[in-house]
Amino acid sequence: MKPLVLEKEQAGHWLKGLCNNFDIFAPLPTDKGYSDWQKWDGGDLFDVAKGVPKSSIKTFFFPQPEVLFQFNARASAPDAFRLREPKCQDKPRILFGVRPCDARSVVLNSMPYEEDPYFQKRIQETFIVGFLCREGCSTCFCKWTGGSPTGTEGMDVAAIDLGQVLYVEILSDKGKRLVGNGFFRSPTKDEETEAKDFVEKAKGQALDQDVASILRSKGLMHLYDAPFWNSVSEPCINCGTCTFLCPTCYCFDIQDETLRGKGRRIRYWDSCMFPLFTQHASGHNPRGDKLKRVRNRFMHKLKYFPDRFGPISCVGCGRCVRDCPVNIDIRQVLRSLLEI
Amino acid sequence: MSSVNERITQEIQSIAASMLESGQVAAFLGYSQGTLPGTMQPFVARDVEDAKKFSWNSFCVINLANYLPALLRSLEPPRRRGEPPPEGPLPKVGVLATGCWSRNMVVQIQENQIERQRAVIVGISSRGMVSRRKLEAAVGYREITHIEEQDNSLLVRGDGFEETINRWDVVRDNCQTCVHPDPVIYDKLIGSLSGDRKIPDRFRQVEEIEALSVDDRWQWFQNEISSCIRCYACRNACPLCYCPTCFVDDSRPQWVGKSIDPVDTALFHILRAYHCAGRCTDCGSCESVCPMGIRMRLFTKKLQKDVLELYGFEPGLDPDAPLPLSTYKMDDPEEFILTHIKKGDKK
Numbered sequence: 119m120k121p122l123v124l125e126k127e128q129a130g131h132w133l134k135g136l137c138n139n140f141d142i143f144a145p146l147p148t149d150k151g152y153s154d155w156q157k158w159d160g161g162d163l164f165d166v167a168k169g170v171p172k173s174s175i176k177t178f179f180f181p182q183p184e185v186l187f188q189f190n191a192r193a194s195a196p197d198a199f200r201l202r203e204p205k206c207q208d209k210p211r212i213l214f215g216v217r218p219c220d221a222r223s224v225v226l227n228s229m230p231y232e233e234d235p236y237f238q239k240r241i242q243e244t245f246i247v248g249f250l251c252r253e254g255c256s257t258c259f260c261k262w263t264g265g266s267p268t269g270t271e272g273m274d275v276a277a278i279d280l281g282q283v284l285y286v287e288i289l290s291d292k293g294k295r296l297v298g299n300g301f302f303r304s305p306t307k308d309e310e311t312e313a314k315d316f317v318e319k320a321k322g323q324a325l326d327q328d329v330a331s332i333l334r335s336k337g338l339m340h341l342y343d344a345p346f347w348n349s350v351s352e353p354c355i356n357c358g359t360c361t362f363l364c365p366t367c368y369c370f371d372i373q374d375e376t377l378r379g380k381g382r383r384i385r386y387w388d389s390c391m392f393p394l395f396t397q398h399a400s401g402h403n404p405r406g407d408k409l410k411r412v413r414n415r416f417m418h419k420l421k422y423f424p425d426r427f428g429p430i431s432c433v434g435c436g437r438c439v440r441d442c443p444v445n446i447d448i449r450q451v452l453r454s455l456l457e458i
Numbered sequence: 459m460s461s462v463n464e465r466i467t468q469e470i471q472s473i474a475a476s477m478l479e480s481g482q483v484a485a486f487l488g489y490s491q492g493t494l495p496g497t498m499q500p501f502v503a504r505d506v507e508d509a510k511k512f513s514w515n516s517f518c519v520i521n522l523a524n525y526l527p528a529l530l531r532s533l534e535p536p537r538r539r540g541e542p543p544p545e546g547p548l549p550k551v552g553v554l555a556t557g558c559w560s561r562n563m564v565v566q567i568q569e570n571q572i573e574r575q576r577a578v579i580v581g582i583s584s585r586g587m588v589s590r591r592k593l594e595a596a597v598g599y600r601e602i603t604h605i606e607e608q609d610n611s612l613l614v615r616g617d618g619f620e621e622t623i624n625r626w627d628v629v630r631d632n633c634q635t636c637v638h639p640d641p642v643i644y645d646k647l648i649g650s651l652s653g654d655r656k657i658p659d660r661f662r663q664v665e666e667i668e669a670l671s672v673d674d675r676w677q678w679f680q681n682e683i684s685s686c687i688r689c690y691a692c693r694n695a696c697p698l699c700y701c702p703t704c705f706v707d708d709s710r711p712q713w714v715g716k717s718i719d720p721v722d723t724a725l726f727h728i729l730r731a732y733h734c735a736g737r738c739t740d741c742g743s744c745e746s747v748c749p750m751g752i753r754m755r756l757f758t759k760k761l762q763k764d765v766l767e768l769y770g771f772e773p774g775l776d777p778d779a780p781l782p783l784s785t786y787k788m789d790d791p792e793e794f795i796l797t798h799i800k801k802g803d804k805k
Contacts, residue, residue: 150685150751151591151599169601172750173687182687183717253617256603257494353500355524357691359749373716386717389689394707443520443691443747445492445499 145171174365221272223365257436351412561774581644586633
């Protein structure tokens with residue numbers, strides 16, 4: 119489909135028109151100083167700040183928690199413990215202003231979740247309007263990971279901010295459903311040149327190496343037994359900040375919750391940084407100390423995942439770099455692994 | 459680097475190097491430079507060469523006492539659970555300590571988490587640590603790519619801007635209201651002591667919240683924790699939180715739900731704060747590490763105020779003073795104990 123152009127003045131009307139059929143979410147400012155994903159309230163949102171919002175978009179596909187099923191927990195009830203599908207009243211959603219790294223994370227997470235009906239249903243019901251990056255933050259490193267500031271993987275619609283107008287490319291059938299309501303026009307020659315220029319000049323730190331294939335080629339035990347894991351993990355306090363903010367951390371635990379006779383089985387975020395993650399019922403814990411846990415997080419992202427699926431399980435958004443309380447920097451770990 | 463920090467950095471490096479070289483300590487715990495402006499990384503040196511990596515500035519926000527018990531344990535010869543430690547002296551650790559960190563070490567000694575003689579404490583009178591969040595706010599949340607610290611100001615640079623910020627304006631709330639910047643216990647001192655500070659309104663932030671109605675206070679509390687992602691960074695950065703199994707991780711019985719239901723999140727924060735009552739030194743680690751910017755320090759600050767008012771006690775100042783909430787006295791205050799509430803009574 120040919121690219122289209124939307125005057126920013128019209129963009130609010132366009133989105134309002136979609137509100138009947140969709141819930142619209144965007145990175146909006148919070149009272150804590152950062153921007154984060156919130157339901158759009160009709161206000162101004164077209165100056166999407168550079169870089170990524172505080173949380174990743176995984177929460178829209180991998181909600182905290184996901185109700186897997188419900189049941190009546192009263193043993194005397196006629197339908198006691200009969201499993202029912204959870205009631206889902208969510209409208210289809212538009213995520214507006216998704217950066218290329220976050221959009222790509224959905225593609226990567228779909229690999230292990232290929233056969234997961236909950237995850238796949240949410241992908242079907244979520245429409246991603248991406249915003250390409252002219253420039254990143256100092257913590258952005260998408261190019262290291264196989265992405266790009268102007269990458270469109272995972273997006274239904276990709277927008278380039280040209281100041282007065284958004285230059286829009288439609289990338290999927292879902293994308294077509296969003297732009298079909300008369301607010302768009304064809305781009306002028308100048309706008310086409312400007313858009314091309316935007317993509318060519320987009321900046322991003324790069325490593326001149328194919329990180330995933332180098333890591334795949336290295337021996338697993340060679341990396342596992344690397345000498346630097348102790349110094350990498352020593353400052354770690356074993357919190358879940360990195361895993362919970364990470365767009366490509368998708369590990370979970372499952373639990374039944376009952377309250378006043380109503381039961382539900384939930385799938386909720388878990389973190390390989392927590393000792394409980396691998397605690398056995400016997401009391402034994404195969405990853406009982408933090409070195410093993412920290413190593414596992416990086417080995418999963420940078421070795422086990424590429425060995426199994428191809429790309430590394432990191433999109434270079436820099437959230438963990440920015441918010442790790444003790445500044446454990448995945449870029450340094452990645453470099454060490456490439457060098458060894 | 460400011461001249462004060464430069465001097466302290468040099469002294470840390472030389473003290474650590476000589477302690478490691480002489481074998482007085484097996485490891486030295488301090489800070490090294492992080493990879494981002496305004497971040498420092500807790501760092502353990504094990505040989506003289508490592509000691510060159512130590513650095514000191516206004517961004518050392520995590521309480522080093524937090525690492526001490528595990529680091530000391532790691533230096534003991536391996537043994538089975540319940541087996542007594544071997545005879546003879548065990549390896550020591552050198553550690554930096556500001557006022558609040560040293561007070562947490564006192565609490566750790568009182569609670570049998572560390573042995574005094576195994577910690578060689580190098581005291582530094584704190585000038586207050588800077589809040590990265592306040593600094594970001596001061597430059598309008600533009601991305602900071604470079605920070606140069608002077609003695610009383612911070613030169614902050616980013617893409618297309620350069621600003622000089624008064625250091626004290628962006629010092630953390632807990633440090634601005636700190637009355638005990640000097641280390642309480644130490645074996646060696648860097649620089650000189652600066653004496654207790656007088657802060658008449660040190661509990662102002664708490665008093666403002668106390669002045670609200672019950673409903674407004676609850677609203678304030680719920681709003682404050684609404685962005686919590688249950689990463690437990692606040693718990694894990696806290697030197698008081700050393701339970702082998704935290705109550706949130708217990709499964710038999712399970713005290714608290716696992717996802718982000720507001721009731722569960724509130725329960726976690728209330729219980730975490732209460733576990734710190736009479737022990738918290740307001741070091742501010744919890745608040746500094748929170749990725750979501752929750753001011754959970756105010757919960758413990760309220761309890762700190764209550765303990766001071768009820769028991770006249772401030773934790774960590776005196777290794778011989780018993781902890782008020784783990785000792786019983788006949789004249790302990792008890793007017794806050796609810797003996798009975800009549801049906802229909804309004805609080």
